[in-house]
Amino acid sequence: MTVPGRRSSTFIRLLRSGFTDPSTAARLLDADALAAVRSDPVLLDALGATADPDLALLGLVRLAEAQSADDRPVLLDTLVSAKPLRDRLLGVLGASEALGDHLARHPGDWRSLVTYEAADLHPGLPEFERGLADAHDPVRLRVSYRRCLLSIAARDVCGTTDVAQTAAELADLATATLRAALRIATAAAPQDAAQCRLAVIAMGKCGGHELNYVSDVDVIFVGDAANGADEAKAVQAATRLASHLMRICSETTVEGTIWPVDANLRPEGRNGPLVRTLASHLAYYQRWAKTWEFQALLKARAVAGDVELGAAYIEAISPLVWQAAERENFVVDVQKMRRRVVDNIPAAQVDRELKLGPGGLRDVEFAVQLLQLVHGRSDATLHSGSTLDALHALAAGGYVGRADAAQLGDAYRFLRAMEHRIQLYRLRRTHLVPQDEADLRRLGRSMGLRTEPVAELNKAWRRHASVVRRLHEKLFYRPLLDAVAQLTPGETRLSPRAAGQRLEALGYADPTAALRHLEALSSGVTRKAAIQRTLLPVLLGWFADSADPDAGLLNFRKVSDALGKTPWYLRLLRDEGAAAENLARVLSAGRLAPDLLMRAPEAVALLGDPEGLRPRTHEALEQEVLAAVGRAPHAEAAVAAARGVRRRELFRTTAADIIGSYGTEDRPAEEDHGALVDRVGGAVSDLTAATLAGALRAAVGDNWGDTLPTRFAVIGVGRFGGHELGYGSDADVLFVHEPRAGVDEQEAAKAAQAVIAEMRRLLQLPTADPPLLIDADLRPEGRSGPLVRTLGSYAAYYRRWSLTWESQALLRAQPVAGDAELGSRFIDLIDPLRYPVEGLGEDAVREIRRLKARMESERLPRGADPTLHTKLGRGGLSDVEWTVQLMQMRHAWAEPGLRTTRTREALAAAHAAGLIPTEEAQILDEAWVLATRVRNAVMLVRGRAGDTFPTEARELGAVGRYLGYAEGTAGEMLDDYRRTTRRARAVVDELFYGS
Template sequence: MTAPGRRSSTFTRLLRHGFTDPSAAERLLESGELAPIRNDPVLLDALGATADPDQALLGLVRLAEAQPGPSGQRELLDTLIASKPLRDRLLGVLGASEALGDHLARHPLDWQALVTYEARDLHPGTAEFERGLAEADDPVSLRVAYRRCLLSIAARDVCGTIDVVETAAELADLATATLRAALAVARAAAPEDAALARLAVIAMGKTGGHELNYVSDVDVIFVAESAEGADEQKALRAATRLASHLMRICSETTVEGSIWPVDANLRPEGRNGPLVRTLSSHVAYYQRWAKTWEFQALLKARPVAGDMELGREYADALSPLVWHAAERENFVADVQGMRRRVVANIPAAEIERELKLGPGGLRDVEFAVQMLQLVHGRADTTLRSGTTLDALKALADGGYVGRADAEQLDAAYRFLRSMEHRIQLHKLRRTHLVPEDEADLRRLGRSLGLRTEPVASLTREWRRHAAVVRRLHEKLFYRPLLDAVAQLAPGEARLSAEAARERLTALGYADPAAARRHLEALASGVSRKAAIQRTLLPVLLGWFADSADPDAGLLNFRKVSDALGKTPWYLRLLRDEGAAAENLARVLSAGRLAPDLLLRAPEAVALLGDGTGLEPRGRVQLEQEILAAVNRASGGEAAVTAARGVRRRELFRTAAADIIGSYGTEESPAEADQGALVDLVGGAVSDLTAATLAGTLRAVVRDHWGDELPTRFAVIGMGRFGGHELNYGSDADVLFVHEPREGVDEQEASRAANRVVSEMRRLLQLPSADPPLIVDADLRPEGKSGPLVRTLKSYEAYYRRWSLVWESQALLRAEFVAGDEDLGRRFTELVDPLRYPAGGLGEDAVREIRRLKARMEAERLPRGADPTLHTKLGRGGLSDVEWTVQLLQMRHGAAEPGLRTTRTREALAAARAAGLIGDEEAATLDEAWVLATRVRNAVMLVRGRAGDTFPPDTREMAAVGRYLGYGPGHVGDMLDDYRRTTRRARGVVDQLFYGATER
């Protein structure tokens, strides 16, 4: 046993050399296997230089134990001490890779593959790896030979003999050699199949791009032709058997594990398509059916195995199609949409640890580079490389990317790939997640050369590089464009005018010449304003391009900037306030309404930078502000102008919240409940309308009567107004009621009340920069023929003697909104027995309601309108759902208190809770009502005017789709989903409303 003093000294030495468990290390050093070298100082120094000294020492002991006899053990240890290259390689691998340590323990003579240290060994290519695999004639021996070759790559990697780019290239060359060896095994097993077919293996993804990971699927596409004289169908079946066998050889698990999965899902039609196709079949598919991402994937296509002549024919045939992909409609949006979908599919718990797919990860670099290649590679053949960093260098040399940006991105990509390699090397498992365990992070940091506080240093460097990638991912595509139009960076190559036009066209700009003029106006010059714009515009251009109308987004941004450009807080807000710039970009490019509201009062931009700025304000708060503004104004017109100004700002606030909630932001993708957005808009616009009417009423009374009107006066909201369901362009349906004050003549009171109504309506419709508020009183007794305003007693007499069933139905939405609250309460108490009749509705009344509904459908649907797409009167639309719910309210409202609400969704939920409608039926009606309302809101936001059906204009239709969550090219899906949803709702309506069954 070692003396305590000696033990303490060794313990200290081990700690100093980086061991985390010195006691265990001391025991291993004292084992018999290491007796010849345990006191040699070079051993501890070499172990201390590894990523994980404890793991390296354990691996060395296991390797020594596994040697064939004492002589084999002695040869290993003597060579280890005598040869520094072997010592660094072998211990470096053992310290970095537990999996390769296991391999060496199973195959104890494979360490000899690391002895050679000559120039020809530094950068082997496919031919050298093929020689290393030459004797493998079955899946098991192929796996062993593959791991032996992998061992040599890992040894050069961890010792720094090759850098991360060379490591990835060697891994791709080894994969190529392995595919060739596997195909040879498959051919040998089925020589008759090999004789029938010419089979070529096309490498895709990282294998095709010469940038493979240690552990990754190897993406391939198979192409075949019949051998001379062979039947084509027989040849394809033979080639499919060969390809399938090749995949099994590489993918299946044996006693030696697996090599890697061979993934053929990038083929035409993915896993649903045939595994092997002829060349003509491939070409036909890509010409007719391929999506943008499939051309992007072909950037890295490279023939690697099998019939290389056929492989080259494949590459030659498809290359022209690849380099015209950027001309496809929605090209940039497709590429960006795919990137967003990748991020959206990352589990929330993993997104911050995702090295490859997360924001600021490797995929951000690859997507940005590939998009630039596809746009500019049509004319510039120097950009046509399948290797990311080679393509990035070519982009910088051509002036498509700034040199400083390219250098930063290159460094970040190399660091992130190095992290990825070392994470995978440890267990040889396919993962892109940064580990959470302290020991794993320590080993990872040390493997990258970070020896002082490896965990903290690793985290700091990783976050720094990820931040660079996130910033440059956006900037890469847009900054050279600005340099071109603003004539910046005189020392660097710039995009030509034609290249700038190409890029703007690829971004989706319909008028690239106008876009260039806007960019020139915004970014040219040496002013502070221009400098900040040049910082903002690269990112803003990306957000505009993500919309259905980039031209409108950029034009509107120029208008807002022209209006506010000299205001110090404006550009500072966009530069410094997080989501403000993205929020503005989304709002300016989503349609006409929000930009029109903003451009009438550009200072409302400030709402977009406040964390709570987009939360709608409640009715009480709005009314207080409007009444205060009215009281400060000098006269009635000025007062209502002030009230309408508040209304305009609040409409903008609501529209912006709606748009951003629908589109989402990069930090917060759109996940809002669609019903919640409908309720937000309906409630906010209704509250705002009520507050505006209250302010206008106060202005009229103060202007003509001073403090008090000679009659009590109340405004009753009807229709969607009373139901808290207004949209942006809705009229305000109302009833006016008054009651003479004590001692006031009824005729005088009536004249005063009528004067109030006419003056309110006049003031709210005066020509102005603010949107008008139309007050509609056509739901009053006797309609347009009846008086505009009545006393409470007059209403009571009318409803007692003359009221029709449709009027009772209309009163379901009656709710006090402005004026004398007590009078409003008494009015609603008056009409409650009409709208919620005791004992429910008689069958005559039910038949009358059904007759009115059928007549309305027949007479009011506009000529030529598609009844499956009309949101109000069409099949399963708003009218269908509302009349069904209202029939339930009138039948059962007296008995079910929950039904006594003016709100459609609330009444529907109450009917479900009361068992008057099934859960599935209620959900179907609610979904249709919400969707139809969302479409109406979208049409108003996009066109700036109300509409009850989808717009005919292609770009406007795309904008409606974007608001509803449908990406570019999916307008047809949107219409199909709308028809399907409303068709199901109509089925429920037919059963509940027109059916004979009493519920």
């Protein structure tokens, strides 16, 4: 009798070892059959390492009980002393209820797992044929087949073989089984065998050396006359042998079944004759075969029967397979077939379908086969029936990106491993992921997921399925698009009309022009053209995902023309996983980024560097600009050098913005749009500050050398000072100076005025780059006041004449260039004005509200829709910013967190201080971020600034794609914008206007 304390300790240990039913496990461990080993700690640890310890223990007890009195000690002694056997046997028992049943019925078969020699690790066809050599009837064949299957499963669950090796071993075992079944059928009808030749051609996964544990074995039978027999009678005899072979494998006996032999892939399917001659096969394929039949023949392999006849069949049909891609509507037919497969999945099963569903195994197989059939016409390295081998060859040949191939291969292995383990449990043909918690737990543990097996399994499965679906969608169009690129000599080209129709279907508005670009890029026999022929199908698919595929292709041609002789350019696109996709997204997202790139095409290199899209610091930018200015011979050259840096860095920022918004295969679209907006605003503001520093250095250097008669500083205000500049924003600034010791004040003022004039002149020199305009209208007295003042003059003005709106404008004042110490003193001067002690009086609050209302009524452009104007419209930038600024002026004296020039940072501080509830703060933040993104999108798409949505359909669609909306959903985008800003305006009415 077990004492309670000991029983509790056992239960805890069993639970820790992975048992889910410790009561039953404890009872089984107490079984007489395990008396010799029950106390051995090695056994419990080994059981705990299996996929299902409860199932493994039950199977072990059944196996031990089935042993004879003499054999049981041998089993148990070997079990505890030989780790290889222990791992194999218990691993199988914990993963497969069906193989546990087999061992209970055939208790001596465990001995097949004892050997652990090198030859046993990866057996091939000869070993399996020897394993089935004694099978002279269907029943014995099943027993021998399960014994061989037992050894395959043992190597699989122990990790001795990977999923590809396991699938190949299963295919070799199927081949040996077909040969054994044909041998049995021949022995039963020697008279038939004497008058015919029969070859068995494996198709599908068996033909491709990638079979499942339980699957139909697809075959085609080829017959011929032997020994001068009549052909018709020979075919009849061959048909009887083939039918008997199928029954031997498929029928159920006391030992169950092996697997169904399916001959429905033969010409005319189940309506056609089971056996045909080689000539009859060829006649059918040459005249009547459908596209999918050639796709199926890609995996054809002679496996049994007459060796010469089988080889002749493969040799005869192979050229037909590799010419199939030239058939009319080839790609369309393949795509339709894939869609039909998905459409026919029951709705209740589609999310559990591991093989046929979206993101399933068939997506990988179809994509790989389609690429093989197109590119394999001229590249024999792609002629493989194995999906993984073919994928490797496609990557090696440059037809698939290395990153794509690696991701797709990893996902395929994972999904195949799941499929294997699901089928192994009961040896049933299924591709559905189980729903029962216990089944999912066993499945997850069998895949090596032990901490939270169910959660980890679901997460990994969904991740891999998502990768497969995404890459399938992309790869599935490559052959279609490759057909419109220049083909190698001797290949048949699609007609321009057919190619144009296909491009038009992908969204190209001018397929004729697209074809011209493709011809120009890919014609010839140079290495450059060969790489382009590999790249273009990929790029065209990415262009087709944009709102303006034609512009993307045209821009790519321009960049390629500019960099075509540069050796690193195409190599970068071919070899760097993200570079080509990044380039395609950037070139098809609008006008601004491509225009910048055309002016500095070498900036393409940024797209292949993992760190290339990170914004550079203000310090690094200013250092580079000042160094470039210092090397220039005169001011104009200096500013040109500064513009070169600005051009490249603007491209870096726009590219990062586009890729962050759209995402790529290696980098999903960012979900935190606020972080993206902050990054763009900070990068453009830092770049503007560095450019102004360069212009200032150039202006001073050409006229005064190293020392200006007066100290000079540039103060950024507005969105510039707030680190919130958009691509098309002006640089709002104030200028301040202070005469150096011994310099006359009038002379100093004259010098400061001259510096400003020269800076403006230099920055306004004609250029194709986006303009950088300096706006000083927020200075004291506005346009009527002096352009630059001394620090003392600012102090006197603010002390006597400053208006409330001027204090408000100073909320975002920040030194950006020039004398840092003078800039810091200016900030010290204005802090009491923008953060008034005790806050604002009611008169000042009313004045701010009155100014805001007046601005709404007077400054909104005539005819503009107030619900869609991002700056001055309802719930737009102005509404949010004035609301936040009013809070700053009222409360910053007491809340240090509000003393910031950045709108979102101030809003967060107001929320943290309890000045605005959480929901209202989120509404304002969302509206501000959205309005900013729209303004950035408009500039990216149109190449010029705008405060409202474009009216032209393609431009509006491009803005939508940037904002994350699918094609054709512009109305939804505008509705969402109106809804977001309407909610923001309600908050503004409450917080700003007090209504």
